[in-house]
Amino acid sequence: MSIKTASSSSSELRVVLRRRRLDLFPIYLLIPSLVLITLINLYPFAAGFYYSLQDGTLLQTGAFVGLQNYLDLMTRPEFHNALRFSAIFALFGVFGSWAVGLGLALLLNRDIPGRGFFRVALLLPWILPSIVSIVSWRWMIGDQTGLVNVVLGFFGIRPIYFLSTGEWATFSIIIVKIWRSFPFMMLSLLAALQTISLEIYEAASIDGASPWQSFRYITLPQLLPISVVLWILMTIWSVNDFETPWLLTQGGPSNATENLSVLSYRYTFLLNNVGLGAAVAFFTMLILMIFALILLRRQQREP
Amino acid sequence: MTRHQRRLVMRWSLFVLMLVLVTVVNLPIISLILNSFRSTSEILSSRSFLPEAPTLENYAFVTQRTSFGQWLLNSLIMAGGGMALSIMAATLAGYVLSRFRTRFVTAYGTGLFMVQMFPILLALIPLFIFFRTLGLVNTYYSVIILYTVAQLPFATSMFRAFFDGIPVDLEEAAKIDGANRFQAFTLVVLPLAGPAIAAVAIFAFLFSYNEYLIASVFLRREELFTVPIGIQQFIQQFSTDWGSLMAAAVLAMLPTFILFLFIQKYMMYGAIGSGVKG
Numbered sequence: 001m002s003i004k005t006a007s008s009s010s011s012e013l014r015v016v017l018r019r020r021r022l023d024l025f026p027i028y029l030l031i032p033s034l035v036l037i038t039l040i041n042l043y044p045f046a047a048g049f050y051y052s053l054q055d056g057t058l059l060q061t062g063a064f065v066g067l068q069n070y071l072d073l074m075t076r077p078e079f080h081n082a083l084r085f086s087a088i089f090a091l092f093g094v095f096g097s098w099a100v101g102l103g104l105a106l107l108l109n110r111d112i113p114g115r116g117f118f119r120v121a122l123l124l125p126w127i128l129p130s131i132v133s134i135v136s137w138r139w140m141i142g143d144q145t146g147l148v149n150v151v152l153g154f155f156g157i158r159p160i161y162f163l164s165t166g167e168w169a170t171f172s173i174i175i176v177k178i179w180r181s182f183p184f185m186m187l188s189l190l191a192a193l194q195t196i197s198l199e200i201y202e203a204a205s206i207d208g209a210s211p212w213q214s215f216r217y218i219t220l221p222q223l224l225p226i227s228v229v230l231w232i233l234m235t236i237w238s239v240n241d242f243e244t245p246w247l248l249t250q251g252g253p254s255n256a257t258e259n260l261s262v263l264s265y266r267y268t269f270l271l272n273n274v275g276l277g278a279a280v281a282f283f284t285m286l287i288l289m290i291f292a293l294i295l296l297r298r299q300q301r302e303p
Numbered sequence: 304m305t306r307h308q309r310r311l312v313m314r315w316s317l318f319v320l321m322l323v324l325v326t327v328v329n330l331p332i333i334s335l336i337l338n339s340f341r342s343t344s345e346i347l348s349s350r351s352f353l354p355e356a357p358t359l360e361n362y363a364f365v366t367q368r369t370s371f372g373q374w375l376l377n378s379l380i381m382a383g384g385g386m387a388l389s390i391m392a393a394t395l396a397g398y399v400l401s402r403f404r405t406r407f408v409t410a411y412g413t414g415l416f417m418v419q420m421f422p423i424l425l426a427l428i429p430l431f432i433f434f435r436t437l438g439l440v441n442t443y444y445s446v447i448i449l450y451t452v453a454q455l456p457f458a459t460s461m462f463r464a465f466f467d468g469i470p471v472d473l474e475e476a477a478k479i480d481g482a483n484r485f486q487a488f489t490l491v492v493l494p495l496a497g498p499a500i501a502a503v504a505i506f507a508f509l510f511s512y513n514e515y516l517i518a519s520v521f522l523r524r525e526e527l528f529t530v531p532i533g534i535q536q537f538i539q540q541f542s543t544d545w546g547s548l549m550a551a552a553v554l555a556m557l558p559t560f561i562l563f564l565f566i567q568k569y570m571m572y573g574a575i576g577s578g579v580k581g
Contacts, residue, residue: 025484026408029396030396030408030486036455043429047429047432051429092419111323118325120567125329127559130513131552135548135552136332136335139334139549140331147352199310206569242423261422277424281425284422284425
């Protein structure tokens, strides 16, 4: 009796074991990625957080200071400034490039002669090296002999020093950001547009829907899921964007266009204050994670 | 007007509209190219859009008096290395994410998405200190590894979307024919992934070739500079020499441009892969 119980429970155990047996094949294939990500993302993640709790420099680790760097940040005006500018930069950059990208995607989705050429030509701002775009933009808007001011002068408008005042520099940098980002939006939205079945539009037009109504009640809802993903990605990329503000204005004039990435860079590599720089970077990541989680949750809840 | 004529007018007015839009959007690039054929003094004084006295002087200066060729070679090595390594790692990972649904794999997929939120600077600070102790600052290796990892999330999700579109039946058939799972992947699925690999290769190469921040942190000797860092030096060294600066910028965008023309048709595919997946 007791033997029988033991054997039956051991065979049950075997079944359970077989079912639970770890399949190592997928893990083998993941090893290269796992090693790289552990070394280049997870290790710096932990180390970066640890550095943010110290007052070290690039050359030597400092004393453990707890949350002092974070408390210090909260009292610094340049941090508040970077937080505000990052939000403005992301908000206008994301929606601006989304709107421009959507408009051009809608145009490209129509039957226009030379459509292939236009699509390719509109991708150029996106594929160019950031330094090349910035060099050309700096000349376009840099001073009174730049192309934009020449054109404005043609209409009798006095030259505007786009990179010399805080407001104009903020405006210019957002425009340049939109210019560099809209092609990605356009391409992704165009791809999504082409998956919408034409039958839906035909049915709607038979029911008497106007073009605007078709757009509002068919196109936009169909584009919403991909748009949410694009908004999340673009927000992350904008907040983490170092190159556009750094190369265009170096965060100036007087920190007006300094986002969190530029601030972190300045603290770390120019002022040699690793603790503060790491604290800014870690804080940035926390904000982005919370933001992305909230949006993703929302999206998952409404299928 | 007949219906046909109305449609024709509509089509061609849209064509004109697109032509205007494309020109306006590309105005910075067009003016950059035009300016590269002018002397600096003409750039600063002339109000004409077209060069009045076209010259190749700027190009001669950039190619003969600067290390531009070396920077270009450095860029190709580092962008190419990052591209090759990220494709190797990402095809494997993308395949796993597409075919296996274990808890570990799902967690990896979520983790990979989260990694994209990582501010690159947060990684650069510890890595700079870490690589310096290993003596890897001012070497190709540090930059290549970082380029590889920076592209992994994007590349993996593109491959995953691509493999999702390949029916599992193909692998099942290969297994019946006696292939093991690894062979089913390398001999049956991977050969079908040519277009996806091409698309990811463009994205990966463009990312690395265009990248500025990582290179500027890790490459501090002129003979190791990539093209963007070299041009940045240009702005500082020759602050008023717009002519050479613009010629250097035009030369810098040539490789990008050529590669892009060869394989732009895959770009649409890439956007579908990364986008619609959502």
